[in-house]
Amino acid sequence: MYELGVIGLGHIGVPIVNGALSGKAVSADQVILYGHHPERLEPLLLVGASAAKSEIEVVSSCHYLLLSVKPQSLSELLPKIKPFLRPDHVIISIAAGISARYLKNALGEDTKIVLAMPNTPLQLGFGTTALSRIEPATQDEFAFAMRIFGVSGTAEEIPAELMNEVIALNGSSPAFFYRITQIFADRASQYGFDHETAMRLICGSMIGAAHMMLSSGTSLDDLIQAVCSKGGTTIAGLTAMNDAHLDQALIAGMEACTQRAYELGK
Template sequence: MKHVVGFLGAGQMAQALARGFLAKDLVGVDQLLAGDPSPASRSAFTDATGARAIDDNLEVVREAEILVLAVKPQYLASAVESVRSVITENHLVLSIAAGVPLARLEELLGNDRRIVRIMPNTACLVGASASGYCLNATASDEDAATVGQLLESVGVAFRLPESLLDAVTGLSGSGPAYVYLLIEALADGGVRMGLPRDVALSLAAQTVRGAATMVQETGTHPGQLKDAVASPGGTTIEGLATLEAHGFRSALIEAVTAATERSRELANR
């Protein structure tokens, strides 16, 4: 691919994406740069990637072919306004601003610009993101392939209609927090039953990791994998019955639903 990728914003998500692009050899260090007003963020970006980080967003845009808007949603309009004059039809613009729809991005940039809205999650920090993305009408299938390649360098990615990005937010965007709560609760259960805290936490985290890997690598439905663990009259089926009695499954479904609906509310503000 080897396009010059510029980030407006040099925070953790920008650093994580940049590290993924480098790791997969999609860009070289000399084809990456970021703009950020914060000296600490610029220093952290350079330390993480070896690439340049500067305080001149106009220079970032002028050099970049792929421009990633990696600023917080509340700062997006001002950041774009300061560089809009130098964003051209030759730029592929990616936005990771949560809750900012394509229509709003087109208002800021112009509907003749190639714009892609992407929704990675925080696991891109460890190369295990679950992402969704959608394109405006001006962006091409070639642009979609480029974005897919970039996002797959830090995990898995799915091209979806924009109407489904709120569901992506509710599931994989917010989902890490649900899983962290699960790991914490499993560890607390282990401690309650006498395990040392560090051992319980390590066992819980590895158990979740191993189960997720089984789903991904075997391609077997999680219901089948669950049944394979639950022997008749055994310990696992007893634990599963307790989870069902306390609404574990429905609680997770409702969590995804509530987070999705909240994402829609924020987008319509």
């Protein structure tokens, strides 16, 4: 019996397993994998994980089952695995929009579930994952799931009712931040900066600002004020951004992200 089984090894599945192995949340000989692209499994097999020949083989031989397929693939996958589930299985689902209710309707009322929303920076050890324990999964089982993600960054427990809303905060937000950076970097190259220099300056400022927000003990308002010299450049920039409805653009993005999660879960 393997401790962790994984079905679906794509953009996020592979880094989750990589991180869990290098962070020693689970040992490679305790991991069994099934994906549609065998070449993606190769590096994981080289360090000692096992490959299954089918979804059923994974389910039949693991305790924790990480489902990292697209939400749209679950309607086909869940009925396939249901007959092979045991009462001790713990399903860890990272599918955006897929609620515990959806999973219990498909797999049975007593299914132990952990919902998780990770993000891709976990591939560099800087992930942030939001998790929620669903009864009857136990605290120990939840702690195992927290470790799987937590060794690749940080892991936060959140209420299950906020799993869709959290996607805009951590799951999708790396792409939002990449897009904002892209806008800054494109303008910087028009000013004449080479791309690498601009990226170091912009990203370094983002990292610094993030540290200030998390660790300085200063409120967001006060941090903003400390940068805004009276009559200076920052207030001119912020005023123009506000006049261009920055808040509306970002809130519309968050709302559309959340709305899509609810649609995926129908």
